Amino acid sequence: MQEIKKISVLSVFKITFLIGIISGALMALYAYFALPMIIAADPSMALQFPSSGFAAIATSAFLSQVILVPVVSVICVLLYNLFAKMVGGIKVDCIETSNKKKK
Numbered sequence: 411m412q413e414i415k416k417i418s419v420l421s422v423f424k425i426t427f428l429i430g431i432i433s434g435a436l437m438a439l440y441a442y443f444a445l446p447m448i449i450a451a452d453p454s455m456a457l458q459f460p461s462s463g464f465a466a467i468a469t470s471a472f473l474s475q476v477i478l479v480p481v482v483s484v485i486c487v488l489l490y491n492l493f494a495k496m497v498g499g500i501k502v503d504c505i506e507t508s509n510k511k512k513k
Contacts (some may be wrong), residue, residue, distance in 0.1 A: 414499040417487050426483040427476070434475030438468040 442464055494500075 411501045411503050413501050415494055416499070418492050419484055419491075421489050422483050422487045423480050426480045430476045430479035433479070434472035436469035438477060441471050442468040 445464060445467070490499075
């Protein structure tokens, strides 16, 4: 068994930043296009979402994902690295594979 002793903060930040952009864009599209359709189908919901606020909701959904997802992930990685140093990391069983082509 091998042990994951440390995780690169930069690599986690890059991946989660991209995930934040994708999920934020999807949330923004939902807020900008789907919410008005839902309200049109059920006018009683109009009191909860003013029509002028859809762009603001979409923007805040996007920005919260782009900012919060990487920040929370980096905090989790830093905590993992700290605890792994104190008590040991996660143990994984890896299978070695060969990249050479068989003839």
